[in-house]
Amino acid sequence: MWRERRAFAYYFQNAASAVGGGLDVDFWRTIVPQVCRSEPAVWDAIISVSALFESPEPISNPDRTQNHRDALGWYSRSVSAVRQQIERGSVDTFVGLISCGVHLILALRAQIASGLVTAAKAALLEDTIVPIFIRLGLIGFTFSRPQIGLLLRGLKRKPTQKFVSLRSARADITRLGAEIQFFQHACGEHLLSPGDPRIPQDLLDLQADLSVQLRDWHTAFINLVESIRGTDAMTSDDVGTIALFSAIYEALFIMLEVSASSSEVITDAFLPKFQTIVEQSRIALDASMRPDGTQPPFTFDINPAVALWFTCLRCRDPTIRREALALMLRSPRVQGFYSCMSAVTFGERIMLLEEMNGEVMSTNPETAHFSTTESLIGYQYSPVSSSSPVSSVSPESTEFGANTPLTHSIPEEARIGHFDVFQPERGLPPDITEEVMAKWNLRPDRTFLGFWRNERDESTDTWRMVREYIPMDLKY
Numbered sequence: 001m002w003r004e005r006r007a008f009a010y011y012f013q014n015a016a017s018a019v020g021g022g023l024d025v026d027f028w029r030t031i032v033p034q035v036c037r038s039e040p041a042v043w044d045a046i047i048s049v050s051a052l053f054e055s056p057e058p059i060s061n062p063d064r065t066q067n068h069r070d071a072l073g074w075y076s077r078s079v080s081a082v083r084q085q086i087e088r089g090s091v092d093t094f095v096g097l098i099s100c101g102v103h104l105i106l107a108l109r110a111q112i113a114s115g116l117v118t119a120a121k122a123a124l125l126e127d128t129i130v131p132i133f134i135r136l137g138l139i140g141f142t143f144s145r146p147q148i149g150l151l152l153r154g155l156k157r158k159p160t161q162k163f164v165s166l167r168s169a170r171a172d173i174t175r176l177g178a179e180i181q182f183f184q185h186a187c188g189e190h191l192l193s194p195g196d197p198r199i200p201q202d203l204l205d206l207q208a209d210l211s212v213q214l215r216d217w218h219t220a221f222i223n224l225v226e227s228i229r230g231t232d233a234m235t236s237d238d239v240g241t242i243a244l245f246s247a248i249y250e251a252l253f254i255m256l257e258v259s260a261s262s263s264e265v266i267t268d269a270f271l272p273k274f275q276t277i278v279e280q281s282r283i284a285l286d287a288s289m290r291p292d293g294t295q296p297p298f299t300f301d302i303n304p305a306v307a308l309w310f311t312c313l314r315c316r317d318p319t320i321r322r323e324a325l326a327l328m329l330r331s332p333r334v335q336g337f338y339s340c341m342s343a344v345t346f347g348e349r350i351m352l353l354e355e356m357n358g359e360v361m362s363t364n365p366e367t368a369h370f371s372t373t374e375s376l377i378g379y380q381y382s383p384v385s386s387s388s389p390v391s392s393v394s395p396e397s398t399e400f401g402a403n404t405p406l407t408h409s410i411p412e413e414a415r416i417g418h419f420d421v422f423q424p425e426r427g428l429p430p431d432i433t434e435e436v437m438a439k440w441n442l443r444p445d446r447t448f449l450g451f452w453r454n455e456r457d458e459s460t461d462t463w464r465m466v467r468e469y470i471p472m473d474l475k476y
Contacts, residue, residue: 011050021301184259240287247280251307264415274315298334305331312347357414416451447472
């Protein structure tokens with residue numbers, strides 16, 4: 001019991017504000033501990049979070065190793081308790097919401113509509129808990145898209161005229177972020193369709209509507225920032241939050257502008273905005289550093305990695321791109337339910353592949369038909385360990401020197417997008433047939449990166465999108 005109390009004290013003193021972000025500190029430091037008093041499952045969940053927050057990495061120190069054993073035991077006990085309550089039909093929906101997540105949010109909304117939940121709990125749901133899961137969905141949109149769509153459907157949209165706090169500004173930019181990612185996904189489906197790849201008018205109308213909403217958000221946000229700066233109330237946390245929202249705004253602006261186009265070079269027009277993303281992200285990460293100079297090991301709140309990840313994939317300036325990757329290495333290692341290190345490794349592979357493609361095209365300008373797969377011929381196959389460090393970026397420095405290639409424009413045909421990663425023996429994307437597997441030699445036991453790129457038909461002077469695959473463990 002002593003270890004449990006110690007873990008709870010550590011959570012309250014060190015983890016609560018970092019886990020959910022400074023804007024939700026009242027929820028994580030006040031409401032959640034109150035629920036812990038009456039609900040052992042939530043108590044166990046919180047002390048599990050605390051133990052892992054204190055010792056995020058398995059190490060040889062026996063005391064730290066005990067933290068991991070404690071966390072696993074408490075977590076198992078929490079899940080078991082919630083499962084038993086569900087089986088008995090005695091689970092309190094409000095408590096289960098905090099323990100289990102988004103599916104209970106939907107159940108609770110139904111109870112609110114029936115008048116079975118108090119006004120205070122209903123307000124907490126709509127103002128704090130639902131936005132938490134929408135922010136988690138924004139971090140991992142690819143996997144959470146259906147659930148986030150359900151949450152957005154029940155979210156009340158309010159006209160953006162004036163923000164009374166940074167918290168209200170965050171709620172609106174998070175909602176817009178999710179909706180813009182839905183728009184981007186819908187555009188991608190049309191651009192990749194085998195029939196008519198044109199974007200339909202209803203999506204273009206949605207783009208115009210979202211542009212107005214984003215512009216209105218930015219106007220209200222700037223007014224809020226000016227009002228905060230006009231007082232003595234601005235804190236270092238506020239500085240970091242303002243920088244974070246600025247970076248996210250710039251990323252969403254670019255995303256909204258380019259999603260309806262199949263062109264990859266279209267993003268080159270936004271290099272100043274990509275630079276702003278990097279600069280504002282650096283300010284935000286500096287503000288969130290702990291006294292020992294490190295970032296929290298994980299967080300459930302949005303953070304600069306969302307905008308930096310977009311920059312890594314869509315900005316082709318070699319310096320800005322490496323700065324974004326280096327800053328991602330400074331971010332919390334786990335964000336929501338996703339590993340930042342995995343994202344950095346993936347982003348670096350995409351960057352190096354495009355730069356290699358560009359080099360091949362520049363040294364062989366007479367090549368009639370470029371192929372990413374053919375450009376890899378001559379590169380030796382060598383499995384890449386998932387734990388190997390990212391080679392060309394460093395979290396300590398943004399002076400990349402020799403690690404940064406000479407600046408040259410990566411041509412359209414060398415740029416790739418619309419990625420998916422798959423392993424044939426675990427399941428195939430719907431567009432991959434036996435013929436495709438044979439053509440590309442897709443062995444069942446290897447993991448592959450699938451992507452699309454634009455290819456120019458010189459005879460007709462037109463562009464088309466082509467699909468290619470390469471092994472993920474290929475070293476280049």
